[in-house]
Amino acid sequence: MKKTSKVLSLVVAGAMMMSLTACGSKAPDTTTGAPETTTSEAKTSEAAESTADKTADGKQYKIGVLQLVQHAALDASNKGFIQALDDAGINYTVDQQNASGDQPTCQTIASKLVNDKDDLILAIATPAAQAVAGATSDIPVLVTxxxxxxxxxxxxxxxxxxxxxxxxxxxxxxxxxxSLLKKILPDAKTVGILYCSAESNSEIQAKMAKEAIEAEGMTAVDYTVSNSNEIQTVVTSMVGKVNALYAPTDNTIAAGMATVSMVANENGIPVICGEEGMVNAGGLATYGIDYYELGYLTGQQAVKILKDGADISKMPIEYLPADKCKLTVNEETAKILGIDVSGLK
Known part of the structure; x- marks a missing residue:
């Protein structure tokens, strides 16, 4: 169940660090005019390469991309990365691979990209990044x-x-x-935190959320799933026990957000999400980063490595600036829940 949403941009006051978290489906088309990568039933993908315009030096770079799963945030990061390469005018071929949320497949694809001797590999989401990092200590690996x-x-x-x-x-x-949750739901007493226990990035966010919830005078309760098949059962188990639900930038939950919102909205449980795509899929609201911009920033790092010879070992992990954070509210979901969000505008 996909809800339409109205995006409201809001500049964040002050600097803060931004934040989300494998072969069975077609990867998104992330290069202008490029064919998509197809995958086989054996979960090993054939390289579908696309080429950008040649640069003055004529050098062509081979770039491999491993995306954990297809959902709005990761797709946006992928597109932003490719756009940064195109804007830099470098000549490249890109092998797009999507692991469809299957971690063992991440290992298979990572080995393939390393064996292909790519000049650089982009890994999107933590399990994909861990698979690629474990497969090579020589090829530059950028993660997002x-x-x-x-x-x-x-x-x-x-x-x-x-x-x-x-x-x-x-x-x-x-x-x-x-804080946004508390503003929308000032009488909330108990907040469920929904995430996948297999994703280390989600455990980090869940801990941060628990501390923030308790600081606001509310009680936090963890609700975890080990895979997408458990989402409906776990969300249903919250009914009557929580006043609201917080879902961080968890890949499993983001990919299954339609199920989360279906159960939660039908039972009057507002969902505050980790990123915009989850709100578009039926969540109530978020205050988060722009994943396209995050991918674009990663693409700029790739250009520095490939074109300018930057040393990746000395390249710090980068974060989006505060002005890339925005408020997103799903007004249709708000109507279903009977919540007035006009004061957030």
């Missing part, structure tokens, strides 16, 4: 849509990666999102 690369053992530190991995973090403004 990863909450905390250091805590996920991808780099020595976010300030000084020290190896062949760097990229961008999607650390979401969890505290501000919980």
């Amino acid at each position: 849509a990863v909450t905390d690369p250091a805590s996920s053992d991808l780099v020595e530190s976010n300030d000084n990666p020290g190896g062949n991995v760097s990229g961008t973090s999607d650390l979401t403004p969890v505290k501000e999102q919980i």
Whole structure:
């Protein structure tokens, strides 16, 4: 069930670190005029390469992309990355691979991209990043849509990666999102935190959310799933036990947001989300980052490495500036829940 939403841009006051978290489906078309990558039943993808205009030096770069799963936020990061390459005018071929949320498939695709001897690999979401980082210590690997690369053992530190991995973090403004929940639902007493226990990035956000919820004088209760098949059952189990639901930038939950919103909205449970795509899929509201811009920032890093010879081991993990954070409200969902969101405009 997909809801239409009205996006309201809001500049964040002050600087803050931003925040979201494998072969069975077709990857999104992320290069202008390029064919999409197709995959086989054996979950190994044939390379479908697309070529950008040639640069003055005539050098052509091979770029591999491993995206964990297809959903709005990760798709946007992918598109932003490719656009940055195109805007830089470099000559490249890109092999788009999507692991369809299957972590073992991430390993298979990661090995393929390394064996193809790509010049650079982009890994989108934490499980994809961990698979690629574990498959090579030589090829430059950029990650995006990863909450905390250091805590996920991808780099020595976010300030000084020290190896062949760097990229961008999607650390979401969890505290501000919980403040938004309290503003919309001032009488809320108990908040359920829904996330996938298999995603390390989600565990980090869940801990941050619990602290923020308790700081607002509410009680936090964890509700976890191990895979998408458990979402409906777990959300249904919250009925009558929570006043609201918080879902961080969790890939499993984001991909299954239609199910989350269906059950939650039917039972009068408002859902505050980690990112815009989840709101568009039926959540109530979020205060989060622009994933297209995050991908674009990662693409600019790739240009520095490929074109300018930048040393990835000395390239810090980057974060979007505060003005890329925006408020998104699904007014249709608000009507279903009987919640007045006019004061948020």
